[in-house]
Amino acid sequence: MKKLLALVLVLALVAALFVGCSNDTPSESAKPAESGKPAEGGEAKTIKVGLICIGDENDQGYTYNFIRGKDVATKALEEKGVKVEWVVKWNVPEGDACEDANRELAEAGCKIIFNNSYGFEDYMLKVAPDYPEIQFVGCTNQASWGDSLKNTHNAFANIYEGRYLAGVVAVMKLEELIEKGELEKDKAVIGYVGAFPFAEVKSGYTAYFLGARSVCPSVTMKVQFVNNWSDATAESNAASALCDAGCKMISQHADNSTPATVAQSKGAFFTSYNNDMISVAPEACLIGTRIDWSVYFCEAIEAVVNGQEIPQDWSKGLADGAVVLTELNEKIAAAGTKEMLEQVEAGLKDGSIQVFDTNRFTIKGEKLTQAFALDTDGDFQADKEEAVFDGAFHESYFQSAPYFALDIDGIELLN
Helix, strand or coil: CCCCCCCCEEEEECCCEEECCCCECCCCCCCCCCCCCCCCCCCCEEEEEEEECCCCHHHCCHHHHHHHHHHHHHHHHHHCCEEEEEEEECCCCCCHHHHHHHHHHHHCCCCEEEECCHHHHHHHHHHHHHCCCCEEEEECCCCHHHCCCCCEEEEEECHHHHHHHHHHHHHHHHHHHHHCCCCCHHHCEEEEEECCCCHHHHHHHHHHHHHHHCCCCCCEEEEEECCCCCCHHHHHHHHHHHHHCCCCEEEEECCCCHHHHHHHHCCCEEEEECCCCCCCCCCCEEEEEEECHHHHHHHHHHHHHCCCCCCCEEEECHHHCCEEEECCCCCCCCCCHHHHHHHHHHHHHHCCCCCCECCCCCECCECEEEEEEECCCCCECCCCCECEECCEECCCCCCCCCCCCCCCCCEEECC
């Protein structure tokens, strides 16, 4: 059934059709699989692995999170008798330079090459056919798993689960401020800095908003897009504008830590993505969520070493340790937050809580009943996938890359 190359969601509504690692919490299970050292006298296996990054670890966000995953995976694999020699390309732009980087890593002898940015995939796919014995992975993408090449792959994680939890933490803080008389109830507004109006970003902020609404049904959200995955200045300006628009809580889907520092300077609170940002905004940052890439790195690299196939499309979530929360800042978090987190996390893991429960949101006042997939030409596929069933929209079910691109009520897009 997995034949989706690109997803646009066409909504059939009831009344009308609209198109529209050290800082992690003890509760997280995001640890690489249990490993044992090689048998006595056994020789370690060595593999050269490539990693192409849109930034570097200094962003303290997106690329930093990949590097942390790389380092954790390296240690875990070494304990299993696998020595990884990484070749990393830093600050590669989304363009021809990415094609060159993939080719250089292939020529350097890398057996698997990870591309860490959404915009890298097209350039990676130009190189992959020339090196059929090398595995190429597009992280956060969706085209590789459905193409005709056996050596291209996609990987993501169910980060929407972590976003939902972060939303719970955020609104509990707003509720506390309301109870203390420090915030008027009708001014419980969340601001969100988004990179692009893509499904990946929309899925994330909608999950965050629904987590918040599970605690406070009256909360609303404003979203400001910066149209860039990594632009520290633009992200700072967007966060500042959201605070000036009355948002007392800020979150983000962008690569840098500047929204956190702006939130603190403006007297707002903050929840982070990709990294624990308490160190840069201790008076504002409540918690964060991130993908633990070490889980996938371990699985994929070990499979290649052992001559095994790796999935064309990979996605795991909280239950598998691929999505985790960073440390809860209990100095400023609302009372009872830790206990609430444990309860909600358990519900997400066992499936009793569905992030996109269709009973808990509307689109232009109507309940979502169907969401069909279109192909790249805008035509219905012959065997279209139905993402709405059992009372929920099932994100990342038919492919790892998010495809929830709906605009639900309660969220205002500012640009």
